[in-house]
Amino acid sequence: MDGTLKIFSGNSNRALAAEICRYLKRPVGDAEVRDFADGETWVKIDENIRGDDIFVIQSTNSPASNIMELVIMLDALRRSSPRRVTAVIPYFGYARQDRKDQARVPITAKLMANLITTAGADRVLTMDLHSAQIQGFFDIPFDHLFASPVFVEQVRMRTPEDLVVVAPDIGSVKMARAYATRLDVPLALIDKRRTEHDEIEVMNVIGEVDGKNVVMFDDIVSTGGTLMKAAKALKKRGALNIMACVTHGVFSGKIFESLDNSDITNLFVTNTIYHDPVKMGGSTSKVEILSVGRILGEAIHRIHQEESLSSLFI
Numbered sequence: 001m002d003g004t005l006k007i008f009s010g011n012s013n014r015a016l017a018a019e020i021c022r023y024l025k026r027p028v029g030d031a032e033v034r035d036f037a038d039g040e041t042w043v044k045i046d047e048n049i050r051g052d053d054i055f056v057i058q059s060t061n062s063p064a065s066n067i068m069e070l071v072i073m074l075d076a077l078r079r080s081s082p083r084r085v086t087a088v089i090p091y092f093g094y095a096r097q098d099r100k101d102q103a104r105v106p107i108t109a110k111l112m113a114n115l116i117t118t119a120g121a122d123r124v125l126t127m128d129l130h131s132a133q134i135q136g137f138f139d140i141p142f143d144h145l146f147a148s149p150v151f152v153e154q155v156r157m158r159t160p161e162d163l164v165v166v167a168p169d170i171g172s173v174k175m176a177r178a179y180a181t182r183l184d185v186p187l188a189l190i191d192k193r194r195t196e197h198d199e200i201e202v203m204n205v206i207g208e209v210d211g212k213n214v215v216m217f218d219d220i221v222s223t224g225g226t227l228m229k230a231a232k233a234l235k236k237r238g239a240l241n242i243m244a245c246v247t248h249g250v251f252s253g254k255i256f257e258s259l260d261n262s263d264i265t266n267l268f269v270t271n272t273i274y275h276d277p278v279k280m281g282g283s284t285s286k287v288e289i290l291s292v293g294r295i296l297g298e299a300i301h302r303i304h305q306e307e308s309l310s311s312l313f314i
Helices: 015-022 065-078 108-119 132-137 150-157 172-181 224-236 253-261 293-304
Strands: 006-009 031-035 039-043 053-057 086-089 124-125 142-145 163-167 186-194 201-206 213-221 242-249 264-269 288-290
Touching: 006 015, 006 031, 006 293, 015 053, 015 293, 031 065, 039 065, 053 065, 053 293, 065 086, 086 293, 108 132, 124 293, 132 142, 132 224, 142 293, 150 172, 150 242, 150 264, 150 288, 163 172, 172 186, 172 213, 172 253, 186 224, 201 224, 213 224, 224 253
Parallel strands: 006 053, 053 086, 086 124, 124 142, 163 186, 163 213, 213 242, 242 264, 264 288
Antiparallel strands: 031 039, 186 201
16 A cells, blocks of 8 residues: 555544554654644644655544644645545534524534535544434545444343333434344334423333333433433333443533433443543443444554445444
8 A cells, every 4th residue: 555554643532542553553643733822723743744644533522622623733734745634533523513404504514524625634534423414515535434333242241131222312213223223122212302402301202111121322412311311201111221322422511410310320432532531530430431442443444455444334
């Protein structure tokens, strides 16, 4: 393959970048990514990358400086004459703003695609998009990975018989159906209605959950309102243990306090977003973070070698 594989990282998730590099047996690229006193981001690539195959790892979760780091790094890399630059975005922020669902609102996911492409990305690699159609916002090659291998393994290890996969809302039905097929178990779903912007009223449970162990799958957990109200409805319908597997743990508001008092027994999230163990020190013991470093590392290796990614999820 022409060009050396090199991996660089912004500051959003250096722990995941280091894990990916260990998997690939390569060092993290030498680059300075820091802020001036006034908050402006500054980047300098401290090694020669001319003709190399570059991957830059950066999630675009809050704060907004993570986005600026990504696009400024892409610009710095593009101007250094590499063969190709791939933006590896484990968590693609603003994905929930993917359509104009009311008057005078932006389509911010499309704006993000424009920023990343204009900044210099030749290719994008991400995991469990909130809306799969966001791939169409890009005019460059786009690879969409899934956290399903780590979740399926965890569920098979932890869950006894009588398992039902539940979609916590209509939007997650396709994902839940794929997991139910892979686990060879029945599927149920929650019919909900959103009464206010952040208020959810669970209306009905469709499917048989009485006396069953339940696992819910979703792509993002923020305040956890949807999952917790779904768990409450499931418990009322006779569900036993209720687990939830969510790819991106955005974690906002009083989610940990609410989770401690909820009917959810375990919440599994991946490390697409970095969570400081010190800051989470007093939080719920129900949360367990699983790694997707191997999946991302193997995907990077296959892209570099021009090999298929789809076989990762067969």
